[in-house]
Each structure stands twice: as C-alpha cells, then as structure tokens.
Amino acid sequence: MSETQFQQGHSVPPQDQNLPGSQSAMGPPPQSEYIPDWDGGYKLYQAAGKLEGRKALITGGDSGIGRAIAILYAMEGADSFITHLPEEKKDAEDTKKFVEKYGRKCHLMEADLTKKEVCRKVVENALQAMGTINILINNHAFQMQVEDIKDLPEDQWEHTFNTNIHAFFYLCKYTLPHMKRGDSIINTASINAYIGRPDLLDYTSTKGAIVAFTRALSNQYIGKGIRVNCVAPGPVWTPLIPSTMSKESQEKFQAPMGRPSQPSEIATCFVFLASMDSASISGQTIHPNGGTVVGG
Numbered sequence: 001m002s003e004t005q006f007q008q009g010h011s012v013p014p015q016d017q018n019l020p021g022s023q024s025a026m027g028p029p030p031q032s033e034y035i036p037d038w039d040g041g042y043k044l045y046q047a048a049g050k051l052e053g054r055k056a057l058i059t060g061g062d063s064g065i066g067r068a069i070a071i072l073y074a075m076e077g078a079d080s081f082i083t084h085l086p087e088e089k090k091d092a093e094d095t096k097k098f099v100e101k102y103g104r105k106c107h108l109m110e111a112d113l114t115k116k117e118v119c120r121k122v123v124e125n126a127l128q129a130m131g132t133i134n135i136l137i138n139n140h141a142f143q144m145q146v147e148d149i150k151d152l153p154e155d156q157w158e159h160t161f162n163t164n165i166h167a168f169f170y171l172c173k174y175t176l177p178h179m180k181r182g183d184s185i186i187n188t189a190s191i192n193a194y195i196g197r198p199d200l201l202d203y204t205s206t207k208g209a210i211v212a213f214t215r216a217l218s219n220q221y222i223g224k225g226i227r228v229n230c231v232a233p234g235p236v237w238t239p240l241i242p243s244t245m246s247k248e249s250q251e252k253f254q255a256p257m258g259r260p261s262q263p264s265e266i267a268t269c270f271v272f273l274a275s276m277d278s279a280s281i282s283g284q285t286i287h288p289n290g291g292t293v294v295g296g
Helices: 064-075 086-101 116-130 154-178 198-224 240-244 247-251 263-274
Strands: 034-036 042-044 055-058 079-084 106-110 135-138 184-188 227-231
Touching: 034 263, 055 064, 055 116, 064 079, 064 086, 064 135, 064 263, 079 086, 079 116, 086 106, 106 116, 116 154, 135 154, 154 184, 154 198, 184 198, 184 263, 198 227, 227 263
Parallel strands: 055 079, 055 135, 079 106, 135 184, 184 227
Antiparallel strands: 034 042
16 A cells, blocks of 8 residues: 555554564555645645755654654755664664655664763764754654553663653753754654553653653743744554554554544644744644644
8 A cells, every 4th residue: 555545544454563663564654755635645745945954863763753754854955863773774774765865864873862871972973964953853752551550560660761751851951052043852742641541651651751841941942042842642653553552452543533643744743843934832732633632
C-alpha cells in the first residue's frame, strides 16, 4: 500500500516488533511526506520556505514523528542533525535519503541519550556539523505498558525518566548557550499527560514533567527572544506502537476521529512552532490528538 493510497478511516492491523521498533517493517507504512487532503486521501505536503537556511537538532529523528519533522523541515529549507539508537541505523539512513531528496543536509549520530555526557557530545557534534542550532527538537521517548504500579520494575521507572525528561534537560542546557533571538525549542509530550493513561504510569509521568518543564523554561528565555513550546500528540502510527503495546491495545489504537494520526500530521505542528508564523507563541502546548478535548 503506497502512501497516497492510505485513506483516512483505515484501521491498522496489530503487529509485533521488538524494541525499539522499525519503520521499514511496519505495514502499512506511516506517512512522512503526505498530509490529508480535502477528499479523505493524502497529498504531498506543500512547503512555503518557512525554515529556509535554518539548522535543526532532532532527537529520535530516525522514524515516526522525528522522521516526519526532518522531512518537512527539509521541504521548508532546513538542514538537520538527527540522533538514533544503534538498532535504528537503517531507519536513520532512510530518513537521511528523504532529506537529501529535498536538497538539504542530514547528519546522523548514534546516541544513548540517557547519559548526560552523550547529550553534551550530541550538541557539540551538531554544532560542528551545522555551524549552529536554530531549532532543538526533543522528541525521543521510551514507553512500555505495565498495568499495575506493583508490577512496574524500578529500573524501568528510572530508565523512562532518564530517557524522556532528564535528557531533555541536558540537551536544552547544552544547546541554549549557542542559541540566539528567533531560535526555538520544541518538546514532544503526549495526550497521556492530560488523560492519565493507567497502563503507562512512568511514561505518562514524564510527559507531564515535559509540559511543566516547557512552561518554566519558556519563562526563563522568552525575554531573550528564544521560544519554548510543546506538542502533545494523541495516538500516532509510529514504531513505538507495535514494539511496546499489546495486540489488544493496538486494536483500540485510534482517536475520536476514528483512526490514529500519521506522523506527518504531527510534524506540521513542529513546522508552525519553529517558523515565524508562531512568533507570539511560547510556553504553550499544541494538541494534535484527533479530537480528544483536554484542558491546558
């Protein structure tokens, strides 16, 4: 099934993958370049040069939302530096090919972002490769379903926090000294911070921390012209789903609109928040969740 044939309302069949999951093994493939059109199908994203000449550091840029961000950023004129895990090398190389197809550069780095010294090295390498960082996208994440807190391993709780929020702190801390007025940070949170999903207690807790972190950091830096915002997606068809969720959960994996969102639909929010179209927006969370009404 090609990207242009993937229709709205189409349900995705349950799949089983090992962590961290592979986009190339997913069927049907997630959308990276195509967005919904008026007739219920998909059309190629139409760029307008909103990010011409910008340089973006994107964590978890090998697949899913991260890949879609890198591709749409390339279509809008931005180069990227993306991080990925060793097991995600093929997906990362595929992302690089997509970016280069649109005439932009894409630098790759294997990185375990649970280690602060690695976060520092990522920023150093991105600066060396691109010369600057105009946009920092903290997008990588870990999740694993556990139904009851009594069964949630303590090392999983710690790993989830080290991955999902501690790394965000370090990456921001090391990147901000190199940013200037007009630059921006965009963090990926989740609808789960607002609905309190019970079988993802650790993941949900980190996503709530990301929302609070975004607000506080924005208040520190908006006076310097650096904006910090957040995107809280609902169900999205990415490798995280078949590699971390049960068959039963996958069968129910859809938003009120009757389907999960595609990564490309989330990436458009990242284009908006990185461009000057959103010049007066900071400390805020955008909710591309398919129709779930939330507060905040």
